[in-house]
Amino acid sequence: KRQGIPEVVFGEGKTAEQIISIAKALREKNNQVLVTRISKDKAELVKAVLPQFTYAEVAQILYWKDEKAPLRNNEGYIAVVAAGTSDLRVAEEAAITAEVLGSKVHRIYDVGVAGIHRLLSHAEEIQNATVSVVVAGMEGALPSVVGGLVSHPVIAVPTSIGYGANFQGLSALLTMLNSCASGISVVNIDNGFGGGYNAVLIHQLAQKEKSE
Amino acid sequence: KRQGIPEVVFGEGKTAEQIISIAKALREKNNQVLVTRISKDKAELVKAVLPQFTYAEVAQILYWKDEKAPLRNNEGYIAVVAAGTSDLRVAEEAAITAEVLGSKVHRIYDVGVAGIHRLLSHAEEIQNATVSVVVAGMEGALPSVVGGLVSHPVIAVPTSIGYGANFQGLSALLTMLNSCASGISVVNIDNGFGGGYNAVLIHQLAQKEKSE
Amino acid sequence: KRQGIPEVVFGEGKTAEQIISIAKALREKNNQVLVTRISKDKAELVKAVLPQFTYAEVAQILYWKDEKAPLRNNEGYIAVVAAGTSDLRVAEEAAITAEVLGSKVHRIYDVGVAGIHRLLSHAEEIQNATVSVVVAGMEGALPSVVGGLVSHPVIAVPTSIGYGANFQGLSALLTMLNSCASGISVVNIDNGFGGGYNAVLIHQLAQKEKSE
Amino acid sequence: KRQGIPEVVFGEGKTAEQIISIAKALREKNNQVLVTRISKDKAELVKAVLPQFTYAEVAQILYWKDEKAPLRNNEGYIAVVAAGTSDLRVAEEAAITAEVLGSKVHRIYDVGVAGIHRLLSHAEEIQNATVSVVVAGMEGALPSVVGGLVSHPVIAVPTSIGYGANFQGLSALLTMLNSCASGISVVNIDNGFGGGYNAVLIHQLAQKEKSE
Amino acid sequence: KRQGIPEVVFGEGKTAEQIISIAKALREKNNQVLVTRISKDKAELVKAVLPQFTYAEVAQILYWKDEKAPLRNNEGYIAVVAAGTSDLRVAEEAAITAEVLGSKVHRIYDVGVAGIHRLLSHAEEIQNATVSVVVAGMEGALPSVVGGLVSHPVIAVPTSIGYGANFQGLSALLTMLNSCASGISVVNIDNGFGGGYNAVLIHQLAQKEKSE
Amino acid sequence: KRQGIPEVVFGEGKTAEQIISIAKALREKNNQVLVTRISKDKAELVKAVLPQFTYAEVAQILYWKDEKAPLRNNEGYIAVVAAGTSDLRVAEEAAITAEVLGSKVHRIYDVGVAGIHRLLSHAEEIQNATVSVVVAGMEGALPSVVGGLVSHPVIAVPTSIGYGANFQGLSALLTMLNSCASGISVVNIDNGFGGGYNAVLIHQLAQKEKSE
């Protein structure tokens, strides 16, 4: 368990039975267990056998945390920033991932580049974070604006939300890779988990009292 | 001369001799002559024969305006908005096109989405325009932010400035087509002329006293 | 309400309940409410609660207009031009959007580039419009021909109609961006709403007596 | 010599020496020799040795025809249709190829879709052809309009003329493949030779008195 | 009815009712009526009202021919060449289209480039055709081999059959456009109708006694 | 100077004169000045006027550090990992950027995935870093392997090194975005600067005694 972060289960394409047996095994050796991309139906089949697990419906994450495990990351927080309702599944995947892995999260979800003043009214809250995860579909411009406002690392997560020349998230992905703001790095389209995970790695490094 | 706007010469791939003969012919029947995408060297060859022409070096436009022609568009102005030095050739192509075709132009060139406050300090000047031309390379996010600030039409011009996953302007083009701000329409990559021309068509429609 | 145009609801991916609550809120503060991309079934659920709303089936738009609100745009009209039956959903999305937002619309739907004389028999009606919205799938050549006929701005809307090397509308989109006619700008594939909205912004600017 | 049409030499990437020796060999067994894609400089080196050859500069074709050979294709003609000066190299490659291979050619070069009336003023001349080769860059819409005007086969040749979202002729290629006019088939980008060659094959089939 | 060939109905996306009313109208003025891309179910609904129509199931074409109409194309035949069972829908769309429009068709369906000797055993039959339609999916190499065997025009029809790096027919399309055999032109992916239609236009031109 | 990190000058497309005047201005207000993507020739023109600057030739970076400025980042180091000689320009752009901005850097350049044992012999040195920048062209697989070895954040930098189906770095970019190792985020193709800059942001967060 070198990484200090438990292995995470990618639920898509696995049966409830497979997930139950993996989850049981992981719970033996870890303080947290995290199953991403799991539908409500499948999660309920798992919970029937493993009632200690919690299901975060929007995020489509099933997880378990050992109540008795020591807490980590007591300083600072991760800002998860997203524009609207359509990107929420991915934003919540990032947020829940980060929370289960021990980080505090501030959600700033009511902001988009086409309404810049709403975003700016949250500028301070975002600037005070240790690291930001910025989730955006359509044209994917939000990370560029946030990156210009803050001096901490920004993890940009493109989503596949959009239609036509969006090409299933390609548009947002290219926007983020080409950002003229410094301090932005990018994960795969719809990879909210990756956004949250990277943010936690950085957040843990930033703790004065390291947990390990 | 149905359109009220003269035919414009695309200079690229034409010799100085070809341009001279076309320009002479157009000057007979129009109050303005406009040659776009013409290099300094070629422009000087043309000016040696047609000294009444003016060369706008950054825009790479050679033009002539009949001093005695009646002025048009005496109300309002077009805002040409761009982020930095790299996009200036395209921005100036839009601006000079609009000016030669009779519109007043405000240039707002010191603004980019990664420095949102500089852009906002110009918000009023942009909002008061009749129509905006917004030029951007790299991630191409500027039109989305401007589109959210203004209630007039925005013509978005992607440029090929960038490298890597920019794919010669494809990134900026897709961004603009997918903009979540309403009131934005897009022209071809690096088509500053198209941006300026569309803006003039709209600007002329907006004149209380129509010029024709 | 700076824009003079109400916010528009993108119905896709929203439940009838969500739409009802948004629509109620918008009706408080606006003279019109417009919900795009809403299926007949969903629209009927909304109308059961909000019977004042009208559903435009081909356009897939649900809308409400305050009968007592002052009328706008009393001069001129928007031409919505389309080739055939397949593109009608998108053309009607443009047309209904424009009408609900207060513009007069002429529909010219029986025309395509492969039957140029039918198009030309409507030339005058199109030329007399203040602005045109030209909708085309397949090869997307219609805006180029219309753009050559008129001297007003043309908003080109590519559709995803076609198969094979059409690549879900990419073919029509590229055609329109590369048009050799001046005065054309382009919105996203299938974005009839964007076509209608941009046209209304221009149409309002062209009113001698401005409505605001 | 099964095809009744001599083998054609692709000059690009061949040295003058290689071309001379191939040309000499072909002249032994054929009534015509055709070298395409050969620059003026290289053509002059070849002509220094083989002065009977003629160089068509715009087409970049070097050819020789046996004056004493019997003439073919005495009925009808091929229409080669193109919009403007930029596409002339490809249009001439088609036209010269067809002429050297024995067909009569009418060139209709002053026409484009953005000026539909100029095209229509040539409608009869195009309709009376046996087969048309339609060359177009930029948005590549010309074959669709011509295809709608005529009842004979149309060979469409996309060119790489354009910039930005033209993607080196991809835009024109897709337009032509997606044409909603019937009776159009397409060759490779810039393949004027292929356009001319296919037209000759069809033109020869259409002769009442077959030449072979 | 300038083209001598009746208008053809694209059945996809049209209801049985719409097709019935179009078919009735067309039957008034034409000797043939052809509806392509129509499913068996829909065809049966139409036939219940218009029992004179015949349904070609593999081709998915519904058609009617006036028995008393004069026959055309009494010389020669069109070869429709295809590799295997997967491409048969498209090959039959070409063949039935050609037959209903009055041409004789030879089907050569048991041939593919990976079994070249089977193809060669049909060489003479293909060479004796007036024009060939060659249908191929996967790598799409068949038209190149056929084009090298024959001296008549080849219409190449790529199909979307394949998987992985086939990209829905893009692979076969590019292969055909890049063919190093002369005399090949290409229609859209899966456009069997276009292949048959182009072949008929050429076949009619090749008749000594022209039918019109 | 909100970011604690000075603005960095993108040298490409700027003249020596422009760079000199920007560099002079930045030196007034910062402890470091960094000009990236500047050729040796141009750098020497700048150094003739500003002899205090140093040129890092492989990295193509010109920089100046105030000797008297307080040092930052006294704990830990950034690992810059690359496979071979071809990727060195980009790797050095990352390394020099990080060093000038105040971080200690370990270069591990003799490693590639096709020689996994050489990479593993450096495993400990990479694992002990605070953050890694992993630079790779061709298939771009190195970040996946490194990401599996370490428990700190990995910034992956694809390069355009390769040919054929590499498509100017697209191959490496997609590989990195799809990595099945957790804790990897990606910057634009050839963006060594971005890799170094992001690593410094993270490295500074990880200092026990924060420098600001």
Place this chain on the structure above:
Amino acid sequence: KRQGIPEVVFGEGKTAEQIISIAKALREKNNQVLVTRISKDKAELVKAVLPQFTYAEVAQILYWKDEKAPLRNNEGYIAVVAAGTSDLRVAEEAAITAEVLGSKVHRIYDVGVAGIHRLLSHAEEIQNATVSVVVAGMEGALPSVVGGLVSHPVIAVPTSIGYGANFQGLSALLTMLNSCASGISVVNIDNGFGGGYNAVLIHQLAQKEKSE
């Protein structure tokens, strides 16, 4: 039957009836019959008629081997290497194909580049194979690492497993084509059959006592 390897049936898109009749015919003339890409349901319909056949469910292959046929390939084995559970369908398609065609197969399925030590613990088993088939989705880096470990030929099989910028296997395909390890060649995305078949051809060549 020149190849010594029987023809293989591609089951997708064929009915159970078609498969039964093809399978019966092939069994007459071959020692093995292999039907790939056949679903469980369809396989059961076939087995009801041909009970001698065996269905390999994960591989989705239905096959029959003549028990009395002489055995081939008694030296060495093929290593089929894959990372995880998601790629198993394709890996098993390769493995079963190879086994039915007479080769011994070692499956090494618990390995991936992000856990390099697990892969290395199997290094000797892979190195001792005659030829390897390496199956990978996501970033597709496994063949590069394996290729560096072994001195025998590696057949790389990209899979379509992944999401977002994976583009249905394009990412893994490009990775494998650009591999910096020597001795790797690539088959189509998801083409496990091709991987197994190529490996068997090589394996048979490597037998001291050739079977034919």
Place this chain on the structure above:
Amino acid sequence: KRQGIPEVVFGEGKTAEQIISIAKALREKNNQVLVTRISKDKAELVKAVLPQFTYAEVAQILYWKDEKAPLRNNEGYIAVVAAGTSDLRVAEEAAITAEVLGSKVHRIYDVGVAGIHRLLSHAEEIQNATVSVVVAGMEGALPSVVGGLVSHPVIAVPTSIGYGANFQGLSALLTMLNSCASGISVVNIDNGFGGGYNAVLIHQLAQKEKSE
């Protein structure tokens, strides 16, 4: 020296000095030294210092073989098959690579799919090879035809020869990946070295008396 095959130097982007020092080092420990993608000029600089090296100009390979080293691969040969003059650089890169690494090579260069009978006149020579390397640009169909003729493994090498919709070899690459002939695997565009190298690995496996 686990692989039995020496490391090969990729000459592109390396200076003569770098190549000299690498070549000297490799000569110490190997029986052959191979430098690919090296221009004539650079090769002559190297030969001035290392006169024992031979330069293969068409292949652009510089190599040295220890005359006293034991010979390998005394049975069978590799067939290198290519269509025409344009693909020769890549074909020779494969052939020389194979020869220097110890295999006998038969070159069959006068064949293309558009002239199938010339190819078939060499069928026996190709069928008798142990393994084939098939090189093709343009539509890249040659490997499919060869694959159908032979029962040994075929390594397909796409080249970037072509224009227009060839997209720098993408067309040939896709053709080969989608081949409907079994027993074909593919290397990167223009990767003649990879083709030759893979063939040698297979050829060596096929030796009765293994050389190691």
